[in-house]
Amino acid sequence: MIRTLSFNVGDVFCIASQLAWAFYSLASRKLTGHMDVLTALGWCSLCGTAGTAIYGIFSHTLILSPLPPVPFLSYLYITLFGGIAANVFWNIGVKNVGPSVSSVFLNFTPVMGMVAGYLIFADPIGLLQIIGAGVIFVGVYLTTHG
Template identity: 45%
Template sequence: MVKTYFMLFFACAIWGFQPACVKLLVAEWPPAAMIVVRYAIIALMWFAAAWHAEGKNIMPHKEDWKWLISMGFLGILLNNVLQFTGLQYTTVTNCTLISATQPAVTACIAFFLIRERLSLAKWIGIFISFGGVFAVVSGGSLEVIRQINFNTGDMLCLAAQLSWAAYSFLSLRVMKDLSVEATTFWFCLFGGIMTAVYGAGSGTLQFVPLSPGALISFLYIVFLGGFCSLFFYNVGVKNAGPSVAAIFLNIMPVVGIFSGFMMFDDYIGPAQMGGAAAIIAGVFMTTHHWKHPV
């Protein structure tokens, strides 16, 4: 299991550093342009992997097309545009901390959508995680909460987590019929096409030569963040189980805070540190196995 744990650690550490790379990129490329090129390359890689494993069996069933298109819209167009745009208005630290609430957000939505039963400890974990988010996005100011005057970038990053959670439920439906490789290829393809249409319609599909630093960042989010990490994490889920794999996601905010501080001199104060502690504790309680569901 040591190899599996290393793969999980590597994947989550890579994802933790990814927002810093995106923040460098959005200074030169609009989010839509970045997403289109990124997922065109990623889709080709997943097509090669799926074709090598299954050949013509990668074709979806008739009833799966609408779900794959919806996955592309939620998981790529909406999620990436919201998060990448949000990074233009908030810090890498805040974005990473908000992203760390994903397990709690998913568990909460699961209760309302599919009536998944949650233990009392998991409900407590969800509320603790969201309390940590409020601490981060408000900067620890009660006045900000009373006036509902949150940072636009923080709100966009939080909305991105909601869209990814919705995507996750659709993926469960599709992967009853298709393999992980085939599912990933199709939703990347559809998401990239829809983002291209959105970018063309909004006039944001603009490409300029990237600086060396931005080019390295782009290669990072494509090959490390977009393909290798996803592959390693999926292997980890298969070998160690989803609950154990989810705990490794706690590495992301730690790496994110460090990268934001080192690369952009992000401010790390009591609100960020307290919010990080609450989010990590809440995620652990939400993803851990507990008895006595309510």
């Protein structure tokens, strides 16, 4: 059965990204023991940017294009808050409680997305979303207290 499994490129990238995140979480714990969180994030970001650029160059998919002001401000916002601030807080969490406890709280990401969608875009929250959020809260509670 295992020999008949087939993976497409997206599957491989998804698995690789999860492995990279696990490696990042473990490495950031070690790094933040020797340097402050921002310095560790800077080094990790530099390595990630270099790896992405190298891939883009060799796969001929690296495209640099100027952005008009509004899309540039959107890009800047996502970079500062969705990238830098989020990773700083993640690294602080990993430094304080470790990668295994921190990773449990990644399960709240879809719940926060649901709430943000409701508050920002007035997306409706249905019964299935409420049940899903409840299952997430119960799972995190059982994992951290069980």
